[in-house]
Amino acid sequence: MMPAISLDVDGPAAPPRLNGELVFDAPWQSRSFAMAMALVEEGHFTWDQFRDHLIATIDSWESASEGVQYRYYERWQEALESIVTNRRILTNPEIHERAIAYAARPAGHDHGHDGHDHGHDGHDHGHSGRHRH
């Protein structure tokens, strides 16, 4: 079954935006997006190389995840981890270890960045990624 296409971005519930749409549902999505941009700009890989990883992660998700809500930026982040480890910029274990450590922080410490938090204004104040632990 194909899920219905949501047009909520244009609905009355959509927050007003300068350019007419909400581009990120949660701050972490904007950080993941920007990391890919920055690494491309710094020459660590090209956009087309990243795109190949993105296509592969979307494809494998779609063939394995019937009935599960598709979340584009989760696939984006997965592709980013994939290319970063594939090109030996970082290793899988170190990313995993850091993520486990962050996930284990006391409740309230990670600001509930689960992809469902609303109310942020798209500006990059106080979101994850800039905390120092």
Next chain:
Amino acid sequence: MSEHSQASDRPSAAVRTEALESLLVERGLVKSEVLDGFVNRYVNDVGPMNGARVVAKAWVDEDYRRRLLDDGTGAIGELGFSGPQGEHMVVVENTDEVHNVVVCTLCSCYPWPVLGLPPEWYKDPAYRSRMVREPRTLLGEMGLDLDDGVVVRVWDSSAENRYLILPQRPPGTSELSEEQLAELVTRDAMVGVAKVHAP
């Protein structure tokens, strides 16, 4: 372990994103301020209004319209819009006979410099597969009913080409200025899932 973890050993994408950023920053591979800059740019500065200006100019300036259809990247660059995902721009024109619509079946490629980042529905697997299989039906569901005589062409974005639709100028707008016309042009019309309507 976060209650939002998807699997027992796999933290959420939000937490993994934070972990990845902290590691990249520690190694000096990215700077948080650079990331802030990208986010601000795409949230605040780059959006469908850029594309709307391109369309409005093409409606009032026949020479520009021809250049736009002939060399999308160059003509869009004349207005100062360029950057990542804005290379290889191809502009296709809607007419009484042909309606064009854009999709990226593989990964949601989208012409960022003119439209900003893609809306949720553009990235949806259903849009990406159905727009190829049954465009007329899907366009109808999205509120665009086309006459049977109109040919629907679906353009699949790729690494080589990014598409922008030049919608038809709505009737009854001959008195409007270029700026006023630009305000009528919507993102959806430039993806090809809607028409532009007179005010």
